[in-house]
Amino acid sequence: MFDLSSLGIGYGSLLMLVSMILLLLTGMQLAMVTGLVALVFAIGWFGVDALPLVTSRLYSFVGGYVFLAVPMFVLMAALLDRSGIARDLFDAMKVVGRKVRGGVAVQTLVVAVILASMSGVIGGETVLLGILALPQMLRLGYNRKLAIGTTCAGGALGTMLPPSIVLIIYGLTASVSIGDLFKSAFLPALILAAAYMIYVLVVSHMHPEYAPLPSNEELAQGKETNYFKALFFPFLSVAVVLGSIYTGVASVTEASALGVVGIVISAWIRGELNFDMLKESAKATMSTCGMIIWIGIGATALVGVYNLMGGIDFVEETILALSGGSVMGTILIMMVILLVLGMFLDWVGVALLTMPIFVPIITNLGLDPVWFGVVFCLNMQVSFLSPPFGPAAFYLKSVAPKDISLGEIFSSLLPFIGIQIAVLALVIFFPELAIWWK
Amino acid sequence: ADYTFKFQSSDPSGDKNFQIQKEWTERVERMSGGRIKINLLPVGSVFKHTETLDGIKMGILDGQITATEFFSGKDAAFGLIGNTVGAWSDTTQLLQYINYGGGYELMNELYAPYGVKFIGGSTTGVESFVSRVPLDGVEDLKGLKLRAPEGLVQRVFAAAGAAPVNLPGSEVFTGLSKGVIDAADYTVFSTNQKAGMNDIATHPVQPGFHSLPLIDVSMSMKKWEKLPEDLQEIMTTSVRDFANDITTQLRIADQKAVKVAQQDPNITIHDWSAEERKKFREIARTQWAEFAKQSPNAQKVYDSITSYLEENGLL
Amino acid sequence: MNKDTPIPHSEDAAEQPRNLLDKAIVRIGNALSLLFLFTVAISFYEVVMRYVFNSPTIWVHESASFIGGCLFVFGGIYALATNKHVRVVLIYDAVSERTRQYLNVFHHIMGLIFSGLLAYAAYQMTLSAVLTPFGDIHFETSGSAWNPAFPAYVKITIFVTMCVMFVQFALHLIQEVLNLRKS
Ligand code: NA
Ligand code: NA
Numbered sequence: 003m004f005d006l007s008s009l010g011i012g013y014g015s016l017l018m019l020v021s022m023i024l025l026l027l028t029g030m031q032l033a034m035v036t037g038l039v040a041l042v043f044a045i046g047w048f049g050v051d052a053l054p055l056v057t058s059r060l061y062s063f064v065g066g067y068v069f070l071a072v073p074m075f076v077l078m079a080a081l082l083d084r085s086g087i088a089r090d091l092f093d094a095m096k097v098v099g100r101k102v103r104g105g106v107a108v109q110t111l112v113v114a115v116i117l118a119s120m121s122g123v124i125g126g127e128t129v130l131l132g133i134l135a136l137p138q139m140l141r142l143g144y145n146r147k148l149a150i151g152t153t154c155a156g157g158a159l160g161t162m163l164p165p166s167i168v169l170i171i172y173g174l175t176a177s178v179s180i181g182d183l184f185k186s187a188f189l190p191a192l193i194l195a196a197a198y199m200i201y202v203l204v205v206s207h208m209h210p211e212y213a214p215l216p217s218n219e220e221l222a223q224g225k226e227t228n229y230f231k232a233l234f235f236p237f238l239s240v241a242v243v244l245g246s247i248y249t250g251v252a253s254v255t256e257a258s259a260l261g262v263v264g265i266v267i268s269a270w271i272r273g274e275l276n277f278d279m280l281k282e283s284a285k286a287t288m289s290t291c292g293m294i295i296w297i298g299i300g301a302t303a304l305v306g307v308y309n310l311m312g313g314i315d316f317v318e319e320t321i322l323a324l325s326g327g328s329v330m331g332t333i334l335i336m337m338v339i340l341l342v343l344g345m346f347l348d349w350v351g352v353a354l355l356t357m358p359i360f361v362p363i364i365t366n367l368g369l370d371p372v373w374f375g376v377v378f379c380l381n382m383q384v385s386f387l388s389p390p391f392g393p394a395a396f397y398l399k400s401v402a403p404k405d406i407s408l409g410e411i412f413s414s415l416l417p418f419i420g421i422q423i424a425v426l427a428l429v430i431f432f433p434e435l436a437i438w439w440k
Numbered sequence: 441a442d443y444t445f446k447f448q449s450s451d452p453s454g455d456k457n458f459q460i461q462k463e464w465t466e467r468v469e470r471m472s473g474g475r476i477k478i479n480l481l482p483v484g485s486v487f488k489h490t491e492t493l494d495g496i497k498m499g500i501l502d503g504q505i506t507a508t509e510f511f512s513g514k515d516a517a518f519g520l521i522g523n524t525v526g527a528w529s530d531t532t533q534l535l536q537y538i539n540y541g542g543g544y545e546l547m548n549e550l551y552a553p554y555g556v557k558f559i560g561g562s563t564t565g566v567e568s569f570v571s572r573v574p575l576d577g578v579e580d581l582k583g584l585k586l587r588a589p590e591g592l593v594q595r596v597f598a599a600a601g602a603a604p605v606n607l608p609g610s611e612v613f614t615g616l617s618k619g620v621i622d623a624a625d626y627t628v629f630s631t632n633q634k635a636g637m638n639d640i641a642t643h644p645v646q647p648g649f650h651s652l653p654l655i656d657v658s659m660s661m662k663k664w665e666k667l668p669e670d671l672q673e674i675m676t677t678s679v680r681d682f683a684n685d686i687t688t689q690l691r692i693a694d695q696k697a698v699k700v701a702q703q704d705p706n707i708t709i710h711d712w713s714a715e716e717r718k719k720f721r722e723i724a725r726t727q728w729a730e731f732a733k734q735s736p737n738a739q740k741v742y743d744s745i746t747s748y749l750e751e752n753g754l755l
Numbered sequence: 756m757n758k759d760t761p762i763p764h765s766e767d768a769a770e771q772p773r774n775l776l777d778k779a780i781v782r783i784g785n786a787l788s789l790l791f792l793f794t795v796a797i798s799f800y801e802v803v804m805r806y807v808f809n810s811p812t813i814w815v816h817e818s819a820s821f822i823g824g825c826l827f828v829f830g831g832i833y834a835l836a837t838n839k840h841v842r843v844v845l846i847y848d849a850v851s852e853r854t855r856q857y858l859n860v861f862h863h864i865m866g867l868i869f870s871g872l873l874a875y876a877a878y879q880m881t882l883s884a885v886l887t888p889f890g891d892i893h894f895e896t897s898g899s900a901w902n903p904a905f906p907a908y909v910k911i912t913i914f915v916t917m918c919v920m921f922v923q924f925a926l927h928l929i930q931e932v933l934n935l936r937k938s
Contacts, residue, residue, distance in 0.1 A: 029847025030862045031840035033831070034869050041872045048500065053876035055486065055500050057917075060873075061880065061910055062488035064824040067816055070798075073791050073823065177452060179613055249618055252802050255819075259798035280792060281785075288788035289839050292830025297841060299831070309485040310446065310500065314453075348841065358485055362453040390845045408845065490898075490906075494883055512898030513906055515887075519898055553888030585809065594813070594900040604900070605811045620806075734902075 006046035011316045018043060018308070023346055032391070033293075036300030036351060040307045047311055059306040060299050067255060068174055069295065071167060072123060074258030076290045078239075078265055079126020080283035082117070083133075085269040087235050091116060092134045094232035104206030104213040106142060107152045108199050110135040114156030115195050118163040119240045120261060122170070124349075124386055125290060128157025128397040136402060145212035147414035148205060150406065154394040155198055155418040158386040161349075161379065162191040165243055168349055168382050170254055172375045175357040180254055181247065183375045186436040190376055193435065194383065194425045201421055235268035294350070301351030305358070317359045329367050333430060336360055337381060344385025348393065352385065353378070373429075376436040380426045387415040387422070441469070441477035443667060445502035445659065450489045450510065453482035456631075457564065460689060461505050464682040471674045476667075480505070496660050497554050503659030508547070512591055517550055517737035521654060524745055525596045526724030528652040529717055531563050531687040533754070538654065539680065541748045547656065550737055557664040560679030562655040565690040568629035569645035570612075570637045572622050574708065577716040578723065586623040587612055592731055593625055593651055596724045616641045625651055630693035633700065638707050645710045646698060649717050657682070721755065770838050774926055777836035780919070784833035790826060794819045813901045821905040825912045832920050856935050863928035870924050874917035877910070884910040 006014060018039060025035040037056070044052045063069075082088045095109045095116075102108070110131060117127045131153045139149035161168045164184035173180035206213035243261040246252040252260055269275040321339075325331030336356075343352045357378070364374045386394040389412040399408055429435050447465070451458040458480070465478040487495040490510045495501035509522025521543070528534040537543045538561035547558040575581065582601040588594045594604040605621055615621045617640040626632055629646050638644050657679045664672065701707045712720075725746070732742035749755040772778040801815035834840050847858060884895040884907045894907035 025865070026843045027846050028858055028861065029842050029844050030865060031842050033840055034862075034866055037873070038865055038869045041869065041876075045872075051498060052500050053872060054498050054879040055495070055876075057873060057876040057880045057910075057913060058487055058491050058494065060828075060877075061824075061906075061913060062484075062491060064827040064913075065820055065906075065909055067820045067823075069827070070794065070819055070823045073826070074795065074798075077791060077795065181613075246802075251618075251620065251806050256798050256802050259795045260802060262795045263799050281789070284788035284791050285785050287791050288784050288826065288830055288833055289837060291791075291827060292832075292834035293839050293841055295827040296831045296834065306486050309481060312479070314481070314485060315479075346843075358453075358482065362482075390843045391841075393841070396841070408848070494880070497883065497888075498879070510898075513896045513902075515893075516898075555888075583809075585811075591898050591900060598900070603810060604813075605805060 006043060007048070007311075011312050014043075014047070014311060015308075015313065015316060018304075026346060026391070032348060032351075033296035033300040036297075036304045036347075040300070040303035043311070044307045047307070052307075052310070055306055055310065056303045059302045063299055063302045064295065066174075068170060069298075071165075071170055071255045071258045072294055073287050073291050074255065074262055075121045075123040075165075075167060076126065076287045076294075077262050077283055078121045078258070079123065079130070080286040080290075081262065081265045081269065081279070082120070083126065083130055084279045084283055085265070085274045086272065087265065087268060088113075088117065088130050089134060090228075090232035091236050094229050101215065102203070103210060103215060104148075104202045106135070106139050106216070107144065107148065107202040107206070107213065110139070110152050111156045111195055111199050111202070114159050115163065115192075116236055116240070118159040118161075118191075119165075120236065120243060120265075121160055122165040122167045122258070123294070124158055124161050124393050125397050127160040128154060128394050129401050131157045132398045132401040136398075140403070142216055143214045145209070146406070146410070148202065148212050150398065150402070150411055150414040151418045152198065152202060154387060154398050154411065154415055155421075156195075157397065158383055158394045159191065159195060161386075162187065162194060162383055164188060164191075165247065165254065165258065166379065168353070168379050169375060171350065171353050172357060172378055175353060176361040176371050176375065178371045178375055182372045183379075184244075184247065185439055186372050186376050187379055189438065190380060190425065190429050190436055193428070194380070194422065197421050197425055198418065201417065231272075235265075235272065238268065239264045294348075297348040298350040298354065301347065301354045304351070305354050308355075309358070314359050318363060321363065329369070332363065332367065333369075333377075336363075337377075337426070337430070340378065340381045341384060341388070344382060345388050346391050347385075348391070349382040349385055352382065370433065370437055370440075372440075373433045373436045377426065377429055380422065380429060384419055384422045384426070387412075387419050442475045443663070443671070444477045444479070445663065446479050446481060446486075447503040447505060447659070448481045448483070448486055448492050448495070448501055450483050450492075450504070450506040450655075452484075456690075456693075457686065458482060460686045461682075464678060464685070467681075468674065468678050471678060472671055476671060476674070478503070493554055493556065496556050496658075499660065499662075501660075502663050503559075503657070505655065505657050507653045508656045509591065509653055515550070515737050516731055516734035517741045519592055520728060520731050520738050521546065521550070521741045521745070523592060523651060523653045524724075524728065525592050525650055526717075526721045527728075527745060527749060527754075528566070529649070529754075530566060530647065531652065531691070533752075534563050534652055534654065535561065535683055535687070537745070537748050542744050543654075546741065546744055547658075550741075551658060552661070555661045556658050557661045559657045559659060559664075559675050560683065562657065562679070562683035562686055563652055564655060565628040565652075565687060565694060566647045566649075567625060567627055567651045568632055568694075569648045569650060570616065570624045570626050570632055570641045571643045571645060571710075572616060572619065572641040574643045574710060575623070575645055576710055577712060578719045584623055585621050586625065587615060587621045588625045592727065595727045595731070596650070597625075599727050600720065600723050613637065613640070628690055628694055629701075630690065630697040633697040638701055638704075642707045643710055644701070644707070645712060646694075647711070649712050649720050655686075718755075725755065772836050773930060776919075776923060776926060780832050780836040780923075784829060784836075787826060787829060790822050794822050813899070814903075817897060817899060817901060817903060817905060821903070821909065824905075824909045828909075828913050828916045832916055832923060835920065835923055853938070856931065856938065859931045860928065860935060863924050863931055866924040867921065867928060870917055870920040874914065874921050877914040877917045881907075881910045881914040 092113050136153045169183040242264040246257040395411045465480050492504040512519030551558050584602040588604045597604045612624050732738045772781050797815050805811040887893045894904035896902045896904050
């Protein structure tokens with residue numbers, strides 16, 4: 003039998019990373035890649051007897067109460083998608099300024115922000131915007147890259163604005179109050195959304211051909227929007243979810259369940275509710291959850307094996323050695339690690355891998371773990387868009403016109419990734435943007 | 441080192457308890473002249489806190505520093521001895537029972553089938569009870585909405601007339617500040633004070649009356665038996681010192697925090713009288729008896745603890 | 756935007772169940788997915804009971820976590836049956852059809868190892884969750900005030916699901932090898 007442990011933790015880590023990237027690039031399922039590497043290292047490093055470690059982590063992971071927020075958020079997005087609520091919201095937001103160059107893109111971003119404050123997972127929003135907004139912009143003759151980028155970046159905001167599953171998982175792994183994280187993420191999330199809007203407006207101004215104005219007939223269309231009907235239910239749902247969390251009526255998982263109930267009731271009042279819709283939404287939830295949770299399972303297995311190998315001490319020592327103990331150096335190294343991991347792994351995996359190691363270092367440096375949570379969340383925004391593994395791009399691809407390739411989507415996202423990194427830097431250098439309320 | 445062990449703690453690495461545990465591992469290394477090296481892993485790094493016993497049994501972990509009550513699902517006996525809710529008014533009572541009152545032998549008997557050796561017991565400190573409303577006795581618990589971890593603690597509070605609520609630890613602060621709950625079984629006074637619990641729930645009961653977890657240091661029996669006698673003795677003795685170290689350090693921190701809280705005009709510290717504590721213990725005892733019915737081992741624990749308490753005039 | 760535009764839900768051939776087992780998994784999964792709605796309902800009930808009637812339940816949190824846990828595990832084979840697991844396809848999509856078939860065979864061999872090892876490990880874990888060290892049957896419970904045997908049930912679910920996944924990969928592998936022979 004081969005004994006991997008003779009490699010030592012340094013080369014062991016390297017071998018782990020390289021084999022993971024190679025397997026990923028063959029197109030193998032992410033969950034299987036991380037899981038398989040975990041299993042092989044468990045056997046190779048410790049022997050066959052260590053295998054139950056992997057299933058024990060699987061068991062611990064799926065039984066966590068807080069992960070129930072994932073299906074709730076997915077269910078919410080699925081219901082929004084199948085009822086007319088999101089569509090009415092989008093139509094109503096025409097008021098935002100169709101007469102301005104880039105107006106539809108800005109409208110898209112405004113809708114993205116509202117949807118984002120209802121739900122907390124990546125995917126639902128991107129798909130919704132891909133269906134509602136992208137075709138409109140393409141029809142008007144918007145620059146394709148601008149349209150695609152706006153849709154993806156806007157859709158990713160779901161996990162930046164509270165409620166956010168990323169912040170919830172961070173709060174749990176770092177034992178930090180989730181309410182505090184939500185409070186701190188608000189301003190940075192809005193800054194990010196505003197930065198996207200400014201970018202869109204500036205680009206449209208510099209290249210008028212990128213964002214043609216709608217014709218007069220088009221402006222005239224659908225003027226009789228019922229604003230009350232279109233806006234009331236979305237805002238009610240936002241109020242239910244965020245309200246129940248902030249007033250402390252419900253825990254985050256319960257609040258997400260309340261959100262689902264809120265949307266079901268809204269759909270019922272609007273006369274759209276039927277059993278098929280519920281059934282289809284539940285089906286979508288099963289498949290999306292299977293996907294999301296299994297990525298987490300693979301990651302948590304890998305983390306367990308790596309920790310047992312002595313990975314925690316190794317990473318900690320490496321970071322401290324590279325940074326020479328400087329605070330800013332440490333943070334920058336962490337950011338680079340997160341950005342690189344975020345290229346290849348899903349955010350759940352990145353959080354589970356790095357937070358048990360990073361957060362104690364952050365607290366030991368005397369920094370605020372709540373602030374770091376917001377920084378982490380911003381960093382994960384980048385990971386949603388960055389190739390080769392960019393979930394927002396995948397989601398958009400699944401609903402975009404066939405002639406839009408993944409390659410085109412990723413190249414459209416580059417300027418938006420730049421904006422994300424700029425806002426990330428802003429929050430790193432001005433922590434009070436997040437923790438102003440403390 | 442001749443013997444390298446991996447122990448998993450039930451505390452996160454940023455925690456003060458973890459630091460004190462880490463100091464113990466360093467002390468063992470020095471006392472053994474470098475022959476023993478213990479790598480301490482934080483909670484959840486390899487196993488979930490309820491799964492470490494299996495982890496040792498499978499030979500993946502070598503040992504653990506954990507609260508025994510986490511294994512309640514394997515055998516109710518662990519729940520009962522791990523946190524005999526209401527039984528102990530201070531740490532010395534529990535340590536005396538464990539080290540000199542039959543607890544040590546009983547724990548070893550309970551762990552033997554799992555291939556685990558109980559090296560020694562410790563505890564944190566009597567947890568302080570966080571409350572928004574004044575509580576001066578058992579009577580005040582009626583209808584109180586309180587957060588308590590699952591298990592025996594919840595049962596005892598329910599028997600005392602309170603309404604226990606399940607809330608994850610991370611939600612306790614917001615829950616209290618918004619009045620979702622009136623009170624919470626959280627942790628020791630110094631930590632509560634530092635976390636600002638006493639500022640939002642200004643009627644802490646200190647010392648608490650409810651919860652004093654048994655923290656056990658244990659390891660794989662196979663690996664233990666391979667240790668020469670002198671090293672076994674170093675392990676046993678150093679754990680006894682560790683128990684003394686951690687409880688004293690926490691008590692000092694508590695005393696300091698109590699002083700700070702006393703200076704604060706908004707905070708009223710409540711200290712229950714001996715009679716009220718005894719009343720609570722009586723209610724708790726009925727629940728221990730219920731709990732003990734779950735397994736023969738649990739009955740053994742019940743008999744052992746109640747006879748100890750009676751002999752020492754605590755019941 | 757036209758209100759009647761159907762939302763394009765993927766009907767991709769690659770995402771259709773491949774064989775009888777996959778079809779059965781999808782069927783069962785569709786039925787089980789309704790339990791997500793059930794967890795919503797009981798969570799709502801819990802909030803109402805606690806906030807309005809001041810009497811929180813002892814069973815909602817644990818039941819919801821239990822149902823969720825089992826569904827999450829099942830979701831793995833459901834996503835496999837419908838080929839929904841996330842992958843990085845930048846290279847996979849760029850290579851020739853023939854190469855892609857070889858890659859598929861490789862993936863399924865890896866998947867077979869993955870699920871086989873997991874099933875073996877789950878067997879070990881499940882055994883110690885249903886038997887005491889003396890060999891008597893005792894289902895591991897949660898240790899809560901309610902104390903249901905959910906931990907044992909979740910572990911059994913994991914074991915059974917991993918066995919099914921192993922068969923799934925085996926059938927897919929056979930199919931891929933046959934495809935490779937044909938072309
Ligand atoms: Na959100
Ligand atoms: Na990425």
